[in-house]
Amino acid sequence: MPEEYVKFDLTDMKNFEYDMKRCVRCKGCKWVDHIYMPGATYSTRCPSEKRYLFDSFSAWGRLRLALSLLNGRIEFNDRFVEAIYKCQLCGACDAGCKRNLDLEIGSALESLRIKCVADGFGPMPEHKAIAEKIEKEHNVFGGPADNRDKWAKGIQTDDKAEFVYFVGCYGSYKMQGIPKATANILKATGQSFKIMGSDEYCCGYPLYSTGQIEKAKKVAQHNIDTIAKSGAKTVITACAECYKTLKVDYPKMFNKSTSDMGYQVIHLVEFVADQMEKGTIKFKNNIDMRVTYHDACNLARMSEPWVYWEGKRKLYGITEPTAPRRKGTHGVYHQPRNILKAIPGIDYVDMIRIRENAWCCGAGGGVAEAFPEFAQWSAEERLEEVDEVGAAALITACPRCKDNFSKAINASGDNIKVMDIAEMINEAIK
Amino acid sequence: MGIPQEAYKAMEDIVGSQYITDDQVIAQAYVGRLGHGKDTGIDLDMNVPPAVIVLPRTTKEVQGILKIAHRYKINYVPASSFWISHCAPKRPDSLLLDLKRMNDLEIDEENMCAICGPGVIFSQLQEEAIKRGMYTTTPGGGSQVSVVANHINWGLSPLNYRNGVPGRRVLGGEWVLPDGELLRIGSMSTTDDPFWGEGPGPDLRGLLRGWIGWFGAMGVVTKLAVKLLPFHDEGLKPVGISPHTTLQFPEKKRIRWYNFVMPTRESLVECMYDIGKAEIAAALTKVPQQWRYIAKAGCREDFWEGWNTDEARNSINNIHICRVMLVGYASEEQLEYEERVLMDIMDSYGAKLGRTRQSDNSWIKNADSATMWMMTGAYTSVQVTVDTVDCGVKGGEGLAREKPAFTPPLMDDYGEPGWFQVSEIGHMGYIEFLQYWDPNPDQENLYKKDEWNYIKVPTLDAEWGMFNAFNIYASPMNLTGKAYGPECRKWFEKVKAEFDPDKLSNDPIPWDVDEYVDKVDWVNKEDYINRDWSKG
Amino acid sequence: MDLKNELQKIVGAGNVLDSPEILEEYSTDNGIYPPGMPTVVVKAGKSEDVAKVINLANKNSTPVIPVSSGVHFQGCTIPYQGGIVLDLSNLNKILEIDPPNRRVRIEPGVTWGQITDELAKENIRVISPLLPHADRSVITDYLEREAPVVPKYEFAEPLMTYEIVWPNGEVFRTGSASVPGYPDSPAKGTNPAGPGLDFYRLPQGAQGTMGVINWANLKLEYLPKINKIFFMPFEDINAAIEPIYKIPRVHIGQEFFLLNHVDLALILAKQWPDDYDRLSDILPSWTLILTISGPPRRPEERIEYEKEALFDLKKQYFQDMPILEALPGVPGGGRELIHMLRKPWPKEEVYWKNRLSGACQSLFFIARPEDAPSFYEKVVDEAPKYGYPLEDLGVYLQPIEQSRVCHLEFNMFYDPDDPIEREKIRIMNRELAQDLLDMGAIFTRPYGDLADMVYEKATSYTTALKRVKKMFDPNNIMNPGRLCF
Incomplete structure (x- = not known):
């Protein structure tokens, strides 16, 4: 009787071999949900497959490549690495698959990237360059770390606040209108908040999403510790990438669940919607x-909490205890x-x-x-x-x-x- | 080894370098393991990666590619939506034509047809049709399958109830024969307009399609017009978030589902006949019990929690649900009239009207064929009979009696006789008998799922006189090909020899099962393969 | 041993006929084409004879011309290369009537006259073409793709499955009748497709060139007991097109077609020729005819909602179009058409197409309804050039598949005993056909003179057809010289 022990640990691709094998190529990962199919145009949701056409640029194709890699039929080479990285990891495939088959496509693709890096074939040179900037100045632009809170000059923050505003690299260095607007909104509702200043590191999305998990874990641990030290229980952000990284990827990296992190992550829109209900805005x-x-993919279909799982997969693929599935239903x-x-x-x-x-x-x-x-x-x-x-x-x-x-x-x-x-x-x- | 460089270069000149590759990493993305037939013996033992993948855009490009293949004797496999295992290369050094770029779709609203490239799928067509007050029938193969490929194969759907099987709806088009020559069929034989299916004299659609087509073993259909059917213009509104999305029926009484609990299976069959004779309804079907449990389950584990119960076990013989869709094509009054007639019929059988949602998430626009794999990880339909309703039910019940000898490795479905429904307003019935199993190789006697599929079921069908022509392709030609017709295999051989003497178009289809069973040790060839069917 | 002796061994001496009178009888038909003499006529007495005769013909490379109907109009049974006329009229058994599965299995000699009465006893019917000749073979009419007069069924093709003797002498059963043991099998032969290929398509439109049917299963529908008929008159064919498209699209009605005043007068006239003269004067130029019928359950209610839907359409789209329940000036208002349409043309009466002049040449093809007016105009422009009086031009438009397309037919009447008139009609038929073909008319069954022009235009199709024909008929014995082979 088939039975295996598996866990949602992305550092071992074998944990997702089942998902690779069970893909039937229904292309739910490619097409817009058929109920919502708009017709002959705008009918797909996978940019990679539409742009590059060959199946190696689709979720079903990448799963087969990953399986072939696991089984030793192929090895990493430039075309393989290109196929892996010409993908936004936008999660459309994962949500599409979970309408029917509950396969862990997103995790399998992330796991493939992690292996690609671990085996020395990834990431792409541009990703390595960003990693260096993050390592050095803790942001994706390589700007001085000390400038991270420059946008906040004149903004009133409260070190005792329950809310910590995680600004993100783009808000801090490139689009300062966004954090300024965010601060104004918080202020308008009477919500006090604090920021982490130069102790806020890049959330790590550019590292984790490109398979550089060890580097990602370092910045993640730093941010987790800083949040913990701040005493804040709620992290608010106006960046979808930061949101999903703090909420979903941090626990994923450390084989934990979102609820184990000791903080709650909310996006500005969740906060404002709540204030609208309360009548405070x-x-x-x-x-x-x-x-x-x-x-934004990271705020929408990919934003459901991460629930770590390990257990048995038995006959017919039945999991025990039942594996949690993030289907994209409860996105923001x-x-x-x-x-x-x-x-x-x-x-x-x-x-x-x-x-x-x-x-x-x-x-x-x-x-x-x-x-x-x-x-x-x-x-x-x-x-x-x-x-x-x-x-x-x-x-x-x-x-x-x-x-x-x-x-x-x-x-x-x-x-x-x-x-x-x-x-x-x-x-x-x- | 691949294909000759000159051939590759010539094809590259036709399609452009970005639309052809011989990269063996990319090729791995195309290796079998797809759709119907996945994880069967053929898929696991015969399917190999292609040597070259080419993505043509036009009929002319396909012609050019096939002519080159013909010149250099390259085996090629055309595939549109890759939803059946026949569409995976089984020969080394094969060329794969991935037809996804051939996705032009044009609707002829006045004359109710759609002109499709092979890359167009059903949900795309359905939406474009519904926008214009028409519809097509989304098949059991799923919303994601190619309209062209499915129409030239089988395309069964509960919505065929009023309209018949899609083979009736194949119109004019362009068919690139195995040697690259273009055959224009139907009204395209004398005009550029594909609105009519018959050409002059004998109808060559007879060679193009059938029960159930060539699966790429007879060239490539690059353009095909298919009929659309008149619907009403009350919109069907998509609602919900994945996975709970559905098409909400309009408030106006123009379309409604009805679920009746029938006292016995016999009464279920009889009421289907009566409904057909009364010329009412738009869909009429009995769904397998396990599908009802799937529909209720949030995940695989939920399903098994429900299925592993006495209630489920007893439901096969105790619960008989007849699902009926009524459509007021003309008006609300039509639906009300049909409802009265339906109630008359159902009352006469003592049927009880159960609750059902007034929406559709499984037939009109979306058909979740992939869900078939959800329960156990592997599935095929082993019998797809279309004849009378009575014939279908008898076949399903007969197979259900035989199936325990193959369970496990097959999933125990407690004697479920399958999915049956009515088409052509009662002139035909349709049964689909299903098998599910866990494809994990660490099981005893896993070969029995192939024995059941490839040998046992077709043999029983032939012995009983069931019309399971699906098995023309899913069993040895030396078995079913001999039995039906009789000797329809000879005509396959003749047609193939005439149009594709070098067997370049998706070889070895449709003789793949013959090759496979020749290699395995669990087939008793004397009893099955070498049998003289003329003696019954 | 000569051919005649061999044939006598198969069918018995009494069924092999070669007297000059008999041969002459089979040398012609009711159409415009010249005669051609057969070598011998064989009357098959049982279906097993058919394969034997064809096998013999193959051995001798002798042409075989299968004949099922008692009456022919298009020259397709005239044996221009001699050979054996295989007369199937004695294979006229209704083998099975299966009301639950709504099918009937018949032999090729069964005629409309025969089957209609038999089925009416059980309140069922095979949907027929418009007023077929009582002696026409039911199987032949649908093998030749006559358009059913009821366009409501998308699955309109009434032929389902058959047993065929291929031209190479092999006996084959199509569709779900291909199961071992048929007909003593659970499968009853209601599915035309398969086995493996749609073999049933190949003998269609083939004029007997692709083999001989031993028996066929056809669809049955109920014979309505309660009916209403509506007449929609038009002076201009253009005005009829929108109703033609819209009415069947809401799934209402049974018989539905358009006739011009000539064809309608030919059908409705009781006293010949007075009624015809009067009717052809008073009838509207065009009449769209629709019957609404009640099925076995709640028939009145069905008629009521269908009628309401018809008048809703009128209100919405064609308010100026009268919908009449009786044709003014016509005895009985023309309502007897309902009953006429459910039967073949009465055997005792001159066939309606032959009433005016003794014979009729029908020029017909498939078209989009929207193009019908321009085809009509072309014929109106051209016919006088051949001296044909427009007042004698019959026109019939039969919507097919809920009016997705139509069968458009021009009826040209002539005196069959006047060789010059016949030749004139032949020339006109050929030249008009060429004009219409150039305009996009789809000739799916090009008879006689039309064959060459159509097959020549259908280049790739013709090439493929020849390859197929060679597979099935390696000696080209079946009705040679007929299509493109």
């Missing part, structure tokens, strides 16, 4: 604009939409592919750094969708998405406005 300004919202989907719809003057329209079916902006998983042309291509497809629904502005809740869309718009000369939702909320409450 008012949108006073009229913003006459037709807007749409882009679901409604809050940003409710916020935008509540702002006077806003004519809100959804794009064609939304929530768990959303098309990634293209930046994630190290793609923006290693394959910028691919990242831009993905953004352009999303911007076509914005045009399709006639929106003048694209709102997102992730600085990385904003950055990537902005680059694509600059390159194309499109006149779509891209805003972070913090900036929009800040405009509305002024």
Whole structure:
């Protein structure tokens, strides 16, 4: 009778061999949920497969490559590594698969990257360069670590606050309007908060997502310790990548569950939606604009809590105890939409592919750094969708998405406005 | 070894270097283990990675590729959605035509047809059709399967109840024959318009498709028009978040599901006949009990918790559910009329109307065929009979009696006689008999799942006089190919010899099972393969 | 031993006929094409004879021309290369009537006249083409793809499965009738597809070139007891097109078709020729005819909602279109059409297409309904050039598959005993067909003169057909010279 002992430990790809073997190639990882299938166009949700076409650039193809690697049929080479990294790890495949088969696609792909790095074939040179910057200055840009809280000059923080605001590298160094807006919003609701200043390191997403788990663990441990030292119980962030990394990847790296971390992670949109319910935030300004919202993968389908599991897999694949499955059902989907719809003057329209079916902006998983042309291509497809629904502005809740869309718009000369939702909320409450 | 460099270069010149590769890492992504037939003996023992993968865009490109393959004697495998194990290379040094780029879709609204490339899938077509007040029938193969490939294979769906099987809906198109020559079929034989299926004189759709097609062993269909069917224009609204997404029926009484608990299986069959004769309904089906448990389960473990109970065990013989969909194509009044007739019929059998959700998440637009693999990790349909309702039910019950000898390794489904339904408003019935197993090789007598699939079921069908032509492809030609027709295998051989004498188009299909069973030691060839079926 | 003796051994001396009178009888038909003399006529008495005759013919490379119907119009049974006329009219048994599974299994000699009465006893019917000749073979009509007069069923093809003797003499059963042991098997032969290939498609439209059917299963439908008929008159064919598209799309009605005043008058006239003269004057230029019928359960209620749906469509899309329950000026309002449509044309009456002049050449093809007016205009423009009076042009449009497409038919009437008129019609038929073909008409069964022009245009199809024909008929014995082989 078949029986094996497995665990959700991503440092050993064998833990996901079952998932690799049981993929039936139904391509639920590629297509938009068929119930929501919009027709002949905008029908897929995997940028990698659409851009590069060969199956090695799809989730089902990568699972077969991983299995072939495990079984010794192939070894890492340049084409293999390229296939691994030309993927945003956007989680569309994982949510798609879990509609039917509950396979751990996302974890298997992450595990493949970890092995690729461990065996000395990954990550891509650009990823290594970023890792060096993080190691040296604790941020992805290589800017002086001491400048991390420069944006906060004049902002009132409270060292005794229950909330610690995790700003992230993009907010700290490149898009300071976002943290400033975030701080204003918190202030407007009367919510005190503190920041970690130069003790805030890059969340580690660029490391973990590219398979550099050991380096990721170092910055993660530092941030976990700093949060713990701060005494804060709630980490608030306006960055979808930081959000998912702190909430999901940190426990994953240390074989823990989200609930074991000693802190709660919330995104600004969750906080604001909550304040709206309580009546502590008012949108006073009229913003006459037709807007749409882009679901950042890390805040949306990939944001459910991580639950560590180990146990037996028995006949028919039955797990004991029952393995938890993150299906993308409970992503942060409604809050940003409710916020935008509540702002006077806003004519809100959804794009064609939304929530768990959303098309990634293209930046994630190290793609923006290693394959910028691919990242831009993905953004352009999303911007076509914005045009399709006639929106003048694209709102997102992730600085990385904003950055990537902005680059694509600059390159194309499109006149779509891209805003972070913090900036929009800040405009509305002024 | 691969294919000759000159051939590769010639194909590269046709499609462009970004659409062809001979990289053996990429090739590993294409090795078998797909869809229907996954983890069967053929999939595990015969499927190999392709030597070269090419992604053509146009009919002309496909012609060019096939001509080169013909010149250099390269075995090639065309595949659209890769949903059946026949579409994986079984010969070394094969060329794989991945047709995903051939995804043009055009709707002829006035004349109710869709002109599709092989890369178009059902949910795409269904959405475009519904937007225009029409529909197609999403098949059991799933929403993700190729419209073209499925129409030229079998495409069974409860929605065929009113409209018949999709083979009826194949219209004009372009078919690149094995040697690369283009055959324009149907109305495309004399015009550029594919709206009609018949060409002049004998209908060559007879060679193109059938019960159940060639699976790429007779060239490549690069463009095909298929019929669409008139629906009403009340929208079906998608609601929910994955995995709980569904199409909400409109408030207006234009489409409704009804679930009836029938007192006996006999009454279930009889009411199906009566509903057909009354010319009402849009779908009429009896689903296997395990599917009901799947539908209720949140995950595999939930399913097994429900299934490992006396209630489930007893449900096979005690619970008989007839699921009926009514559609008011003309008006709400039509649906109300059909509802009255339905109730008359059901009352006469003492049926009880149960509760059901007024939405659809498994047939109209989405068909979760992948869920079939959820329970145990492996699944195939071993019998797919289309004849009368009565014939289907008898077949299912007969196979259910024989299956215990193969259980385990097959999953114990407590004698479930399978999935049956009605098509062509009662003129035909359809049974699909299913097998599930754990494909983990660490089990005793795992070969028995192949014996059941490839040998036992087709033999029983032939002995009983069941029409399981599905097994023309899932059993040895020397068994079913001899028995049916009789000797339909000879015609396969003749057609193949005429159009593909070098056997380049997806060899060894449809003789793959013959090759496989020749190698294994568990087949009694005297009893099965060498049997003279003319003697019954 | 000569051919005749061999044939006598198979079917008995009385069934091998070669007297000059008999041969002449089989040398022609009711159409425009010249005669061709057979060598011998063989009347098959049982289906086993068929394979034996074909095997013999193969040995001798003798042509075989299968004939099932008692009446022919398109020249496809005229033996232009001599040979054996294989007359199947004595294979006329209704082998099984299976009401639960709604199928009937019949031999090729069974005619519309025969089957309609037999099935009516059980309140069932095979949907027929428009008023077929009573002596026409049911199987032949559907092998030749006549369009059923009821377009409501998407699965309209009534032929399901059959036993066929391929031209090489092998006996084969198609679809689910291919199971071992058929017909004493659970499978009853209701699925046309398979085994493995759609063999059932190959003999269709083949004019007997792809083999001989021993028996076939056909679909049965209920014979409605309660009916209503509606007439929608138009002066311009263009106005009829939208109703033609829209009405069947809401799944209502049974018989549904469009006739011009000539064809409708030919059908409705009781006293010849007075009624015809009067009717062809008073009938509207075009009449769209729809029957609504009640099924066995709650028939009145069904008729009620279908009628309501029809009038809703009118209200929504074609308010100016009258919907009449009786044709003004027509005795009985033309309502007897309902009953006429469920039977073949009465045997005792001159066939409706032959009433006007003694014979009729039908030029027909498949088209999009929206293109019907331009095809009609073309014929109207061209016919006078051949001296054909437009007032005698019959037109019939039969929607197919819920009006997705249509069968469009032009009926040209002529005196069969006037060789010059017949030749004129032949020329007109051929040249009009060429014009219509150039305009995109789809000739799926090009008879006689039309064969060459259509097969020549269908280049790739014709090439493939020849390859297929060679597989099944290596000696080219079945009705040679007929299609493209």
